[in-house]
Amino acid sequence: MIRIATFNLNGVNGRLPVLIRWLGQNDHDIVCLQELKTSDDKFPAEAIRNAGYGAIWHGQKSYNGVAILARGREPVERRRGLPGDPDDTHSRYIEAEVDGIVVGCLYLPNGNPAPGPKFDYKLRWFDRLISYGKLLLREGVASVLCGDYNVVPTPIDAVVPRRWLGDAVYFPESRQAYAEMLGNGWIDAVRRIHPEKGIYTYWNFSYQGGYDRSSGLRMDHLLVSPPLSNRLRDAGVEADVRGWEKPSDHAPAWIELDLSAQVAGHVNRETG
Template structure:
């Protein structure tokens, strides 16, 4: 069973690269982020033609997450992160899929920092960690997949000097990410390649894709029950090189039944 996460960066503009990737890789479950469309605008028919059922939490022009699944449709559990009823941004979606709980997330970027956007990121991360702790304590098999907008360590980025003030590298979000690992979640990509980082994002700016000037910000965290089933994990770098592609590449983990 292959579970993938992919920040698609505007699904209506990236249908062709998405289709090409799905045709070749055919993951069983896909968590998409940054849809940049409402649920009414989501290309449901085209996704169904690719062989997937879609559960969508959209937002016009910004954010948006979706869970795609082969076979049976994802069974919705929740579509907002608990802890702040006033937060209307479409950043979290949770569903039951083939015996797993799948949480799809799009963490706030937090730039510029310091400032209200960074404060929102810290608050969101805190609420996410609290919810993740409840999920882990439940004993259910859980995968939390998405764009976490945090570079876990300096080893997960090509260079740090030009990013020293970026919200993705600040001590607070890094500490919040470490809390998840300390609480028993397994970072699938790091477990697969602990010495060589598997980059998932290359900015469109400054020729960073051809230079392989990337960073690792998309993660798949596995609960203890799921971590025992992990076979391998990886990043489909070729998807980043497609014409009109997102600035992210899909990341995935394979689980045995």
């Protein structure tokens, strides 16, 4: 078995104690991190290495930033940045091969205030992701595209859907773009395992401390390509991490894949 997790840290250095504690308490083989909020030279590679993980990262001072960690090995970088806009300077996508699987870690733009230029950028970025996702699907590679999509796909993915009607994460255009990815063949792994359950990966910070449970949203997703569909064994969210001291406003989501046999001619390493 192999476990893949995604976690928007909301600042990798500020939340480093949370990250290291979380890594130590779990056996995730591949970890995708978003919203690092740090330049490349200040990424805490040594602390992560001491926790048992190799890493690649694509940083940006104060904003954005993505990383891929692999337990006991070094991820092999395949790409940083999505194709389609050479002038885009945001650090929002990085891709690696680990254990024969292509893993894309993404931090999709939030898009607020919407409508407006930030929302327009979100939709353009989403279009690029859809196009690149089609390329991966055509190649037939065992792939996972995971991260903070900043999209709440359906009403079941919000505790109180009406609260988000004016927010870019719930706009019809955002939800339609996500639905287009699924229509192209990507599989929402968490929803495949839990088809009718309210599961959430984000909660607002509360001014009184703790967090507002009524604000729960599911907008951190792990999409798997068809070659991995029948390998999916389990998925979930570690919601308890949201209640730790000085937490992120997100909680980690994860999937478990059975790769004990060859997958699409691409995976041939026995795991488990």
